[in-house]
Amino acid sequence: GDSATSEMEIAGLGGTPDIQVALVADPSDTIRLSTDPDLVGRPLDGILGPDYARGSPFRQSVLGEFLYTDTSITAAYPYRVPPGPGELRSTRTGVVVLSYDLRTPTTVARQRAFRESLIQGAVVLALCLLTWAGLHTLVTVPLRRLADGTRRLAAGESGPALSAGGPSEIQDLTVSFNLMAEQVASRQRALARANRALRALSDCKQEVSAARDEPSLLQNFCRVVVQQAGYRLAWVGFIEPTGSKVVTPVASAGHDAGYLQAARVTWDDSPLGQGPTGQAIRTGQPVVCEDILTDPRLGAWRSAQLERGYGASAVLPLCNADGAVFGALSVYAAERGVFDEKEVALLSEIAQELAFGIQRLRARKHQEEVERSLAANEAMLRQVQKMEAIGQLAGGVAHDFNNILGAIMMQAALASEENVSPELREALEEIRVAAERGANLTRQLLLFSRKQVMQSRTLDLSQAVTHLARMLQRVLREDVRMELRPHPGPLFVRADPGMIDQILMNLAVNARDAMPGGGRLVIETGLVDLPEPNTAVPPTPAGRYACIRVTDTGSGIAPEVLPHIFEPFFTTKAAGQGTGLGLATVFGIVQQHRGGMRVESGLGRGTTFEVLLPLAAEPADADAAEPGRRPRRHAAERILVVEDDGSVRNLIQQALEREGYSVLVAANGVQALQLWEQRSGP
Numbered sequence: 001g002d003s004a005t006s007e008m009e010i011a012g013l014g015g016t017p018d019i020q021v022a023l024v025a026d027p028s029d030t031i032r033l034s035t036d037p038d039l040v041g042r043p044l045d046g047i048l049g050p051d052y053a054r055g056s057p058f059r060q061s062v063l064g065e066f067l068y069t070d071t072s073i074t075a076a077y078p079y080r081v082p083p084g085p086g087e088l089r090s091t092r093t094g095v096v097v098l099s100y101d102l103r104t105p106t107t108v109a110r111q112r113a114f115r116e117s118l119i120q121g122a123v124v125l126a127l128c129l130l131t132w133a134g135l136h137t138l139v140t141v142p143l144r145r146l147a148d149g150t151r152r153l154a155a156g157e158s159g160p161a162l163s164a165g166g167p168s169e170i171q172d173l174t175v176s177f178n179l180m181a182e183q184v185a186s187r188q189r190a191l192a193r194a195n196r197a198l199r200a201l202s203d204c205k206q207e208v209s210a211a212r213d214e215p216s217l218l219q220n221f222c223r224v225v226v227q228q229a230g231y232r233l234a235w236v237g238f239i240e241p242t243g244s245k246v247v248t249p250v251a252s253a254g255h256d257a258g259y260l261q262a263a264r265v266t267w268d269d270s271p272l273g274q275g276p277t278g279q280a281i282r283t284g285q286p287v288v289c290e291d292i293l294t295d296p297r298l299g300a301w302r303s304a305q306l307e308r309g310y311g312a313s314a315v316l317p318l319c320n321a322d323g324a325v326f327g328a329l330s331v332y333a334a335e336r337g338v339f340d341e342k343e344v345a346l347l348s349e350i351a352q353e354l355a356f357g358i359q360r361l362r363a364r365k366h367q368e369e370v371e372r373s374l375a376a377n378e379a380m381l382r383q384v385q386k387m388e389a390i391g392q393l394a395g396g397v398a399h400d401f402n403n404i405l406g407a408i409m410m411q412a413a414l415a416s417e418e419n420v421s422p423e424l425r426e427a428l429e430e431i432r433v434a435a436e437r438g439a440n441l442t443r444q445l446l447l448f449s450r451k452q453v454m455q456s457r458t459l460d461l462s463q464a465v466t467h468l469a470r471m472l473q474r475v476l477r478e479d480v481r482m483e484l485r486p487h488p489g490p491l492f493v494r495a496d497p498g499m500i501d502q503i504l505m506n507l508a509v510n511a512r513d514a515m516p517g518g519g520r521l522v523i524e525t526g527l528v529d530l531p532e533p534n535t536a537v538p539p540t541p542a543g544r545y546a547c548i549r550v551t552d553t554g555s556g557i558a559p560e561v562l563p564h565i566f567e568p569f570f571t572t573k574a575a576g577q578g579t580g581l582g583l584a585t586v587f588g589i590v591q592q593h594r595g596g597m598r599v600e601s602g603l604g605r606g607t608t609f610e611v612l613l614p615l616a617a618e619p620a621d622a623d624a625a626e627p628g629r630r631p632r633r634h635a636a637e638r639i640l641v642v643e644d645d646g647s648v649r650n651l652i653q654q655a656l657e658r659e660g661y662s663v664l665v666a667a668n669g670v671q672a673l674q675l676w677e678q679r680s681g682p
Contacts (some may be wrong), residue, residue, distance in 0.1 A: 234254055462490065
């Protein structure tokens with residue numbers, strides 16, 4: 001600009017006592033004006049140092065800034081040189097430098113004022129800091145705690161209650177927040193319990209689907225309720241079927257510590273029946289105890305429950321399809337007051353699932369028992385039908401064969417009465433003996449087929465067995481020792497004595513053959529009570545029976561053979577040693593007497609046969625007496641013979657006429673009635 005004006009300004013600055021030096025450098029860093037004339041024309045960096053050389057980083061950083069030393073303050077300001085001839089815009093800059101001397105009185109006063117200003121500013125700043133600290137402590141910190149608590153609450157996290165500090169408004173806000181947080185936490189706990197109960201309900205449904213037996217179902221239900229729902233103890237109790245009104249624990253899970261073993265629970269009107277379990281069973285409704293410590297119904301069990309950490313309980317009744325209560329599910333929690341309405345509803349669903357599962361398993365078990373019974377009955381029916389068919393066949397064959405043998409025996413007897421040679425008489429005797437053996441065989445067939453006519457009377461079974469046992473030793477070998485153990489009292493039955501002898505004889509012979517090396521045969525009589533029907537063949541209803549028990553120490557019967565021992569012609573003996581009709585005959589006789597049989601045997605353990613006969617009333621004296629033989633009538637009597645077999649009919653007629661009888665013969669019943677109506681005389 002104007003150089004004269006600049007010189008005047010610089011000269012004016014030189015008169016200021018605080019200014020140590022003032023100078024102006026041109027774009028070439030040559031000092032053009034200065035309060036000190038000696039500096040004019042000298043380079044700037046020669047006066048201020050190399051840091052002020054043009055282009056140095058320090059110079060670029062200090063332009064427009066103050067540089068402080070212990071004795072001075074220096075300021076450097078750039079200025080733009082006006083454009084020269086032919087320049088539209090100047091790009092040249094110079095520097096104005098002012099240096100203040102801090103040691104002058106004016107500067108010292110200014111420094112003192114500056115320090116006082118700094119002190120006042122520090123005091124104001126300290127007051128501000130104290131105010132901020134107070135506000136921070138009384139307002140910001142509580143608000144921050146509230147903010148942190150709000151964030152935790154929003155994240156579903158629980159924590160301790162916030163301390164109520166600060167102004168009353170913030171204290172009220174903190175108290176309200178704590179109350180809200182407690183309510184939210186309580187609802188979260190209830191929601192968590194409900195979720196656990198829902199998971200338990202889901203798992204219980206799966207247990208019902210997978211259960212195969214009742215004990216495992218009960219145990220798994222209790223385990224799921226404790227583990228999934230988070231309860232301290234769960235147990236199931238059933239009502240005693242005896243009518244004693246006692247609740248018996250059948251399954252449990254959780255922290256028991258002997259509680260159920262020592263506790264006695266009933267559902268009657270006694271003090272032991274006034275607890276939640278007894279009340280739930282009597283009313284058929286859920287019963288909740290919110291606080292075990294104060295509930296008056298728990299006087300008999302309170303101390304034991306508190307010792308084990310139980311705080312509250314809920315009891316859910318178990319009902320069958322028609323609504324009848326048969327037990328209860330009891331659940332114990334460690335906390336008090338946890339069983340709200342929703343949770344009790346979920347527990348009720350769990351109890352309903354358990355009751356359904358129990359009823360389902362019991363129905364399945366009953367169905368399996370019915371199916372087994374039907375299968376046994378079907379097998380028994382098939383066996384009976386098979387035996388009946390074989391019996392009918394055997395009876396028909398035996399009847400026809402018996403007629404043939406009868407004719408042979410009678411012809412042999414008639415022929416032997418004639419005057420024949422000894423050789424012929426001996427041959428006739430051989431014929432008779434062979435026919436007699438055949439007749440015995442047919443008699444057994446008729447007994448098996450139940451076509452042998454029974455001559456029943458009331459007799460003492462022990463006495464009848466004792467009488468026959470005296471003769472049994474004759475058919476037993478010397479190496480077979482027989483023991484007789486009769487019942488001490490009378491055992492009256494309605495039976496055919498000959499058939500009873502046949503039963504005992506066949507069983508004794510069978511036992512003898514099972515002991516080829518000798519052994520012991522025990523024959524007993526006694527009383528047997530059948531509490532349930534015997535489903536073996538032949539089937540026997542429940543009741544009291546007289547029993548013949550025959551036990552041997554023989555080789556026993558193989559399990560695969562046992563089902564066939566009563567089949568006719570079935571034998572395990574060598575060829576020619578047995579007919580296979582001994583036990584079949586016993587079977588037929590027992591059936592005719594409406595009795596039953598039981599067999600117990602095993603290889604190497606011997607065999608025991610039990611013949612069960614229905615008991616009869618004690619006979620009158622007339623019934624007990626042996627029937628006497630009728631006196632022989634005079635031979636001059638008329639006899640009507642009815643026989644369908646012609647040869648037998650003729651032989652009977654010949655034999656009777658030899659005795660002097662007048663004989664009328666008929667081939668069938670119609671013909672016999674006609675002859676009877678046409679007869680003359682008595």
